Amino acid sequence: MPSKDFDTITTQPAGRADECCLTIPPTDWYSSLAAAGLRNPDVHGPARYWLQVEGSFTRALQHQCLHSFHVEVQGEGFAVPTLEEARHLNIPARQRAWIREVRLCGDGVPWVLARTIIPLACLEGRGRRLRHLGNRPLGAYLFSSPDWQRGPLETGLCNRSLDGQPEVARRSLFHHNDRALLVGEYFLPGLYR
Template identity: 65%
Template sequence: MPSRDSDTHLSIPAAHWYRSLAAAGLHNPEVHGPARYWLQVEGSFTRALQRRCRRRFHVDVRYQGFDFPTPEEARRLRQPPRRYAWIREVRLCGDGEPWVLARTVIPLGCLEGPNRVLLNLGSRPLGAYLFSDPHWHRGPLETGVCRLESPAHPRLARRSLFHNGADALLVSEYLLPTLYQSSPNPDL
């Protein structure tokens, strides 16, 4: 399992980085240009990223294990703040570069029965599982700008709850500038 201690691309301790983003919250000013497209992708975000690749898409798992969600994540999931969940932190990379940092919080109740597969995704995309299982449905997409001052952090983010009956998990995706500044989406 990759270490959670550092993220060489960002030169920041990875555990601090992902948790600070998850705790930052979003505010929602108007976003224009190619970044707007990426914030509003419907359906599988992974599929959209794969279509943008010229060569190769891969998931770089930075950390996964049982941990506490941030207070903001627990509030969003409507669970007590100090209840363990399965946390998965990954970089979604295209053509050898990290494009998106993603953090998923999966409450323990979501990991029963056939959903235990969520514990063993490895480098497989989470979205591939969620969008192929008819029991999982994405709720409204929240988009915006992270409330962080450091220029080393990505500013644009999106998040949504995925529901399976009474269970829900939270997926947060933080867009790195290499995704939307280097070349606009070819579909625009």
């Protein structure tokens, strides 16, 4: 399970009561949409477009908004990634990383929960800025810099999904030379229903 045990944590005031319990669920990851579709054909439904968006996801969400887009930081700080995340990033198990969890909201409604794992090596030099994004979207940083290249998109099927919680997700590594960070985006039903 994604860790809530941040050493330092920045929290936002709670949203509406029905939004207070949105959490990032344990997720099974597949190397392609087609592979995930064999297990759950729902990925070929209305969420499909969002699972495949190329370029900045923030930008695509902004286009979908009628009025406004904003990022709400749920927590960020140094914490230990899950074992699976550490393996995926090829960093030592139990090594702390900067972990950022946010809600991406369109027209005031949470559309996406995002969890980003930023290993220590990515925080050096210009990467220092990654600790000070606050409510500015990470995508604006990653896509304004030619340094960062996105790897292939994986498709996620969320486990033990309850009503209103994410059911599908996507994630990818972003590479800068030999450094990489991991961005996961978990779709809330408000995005595509």
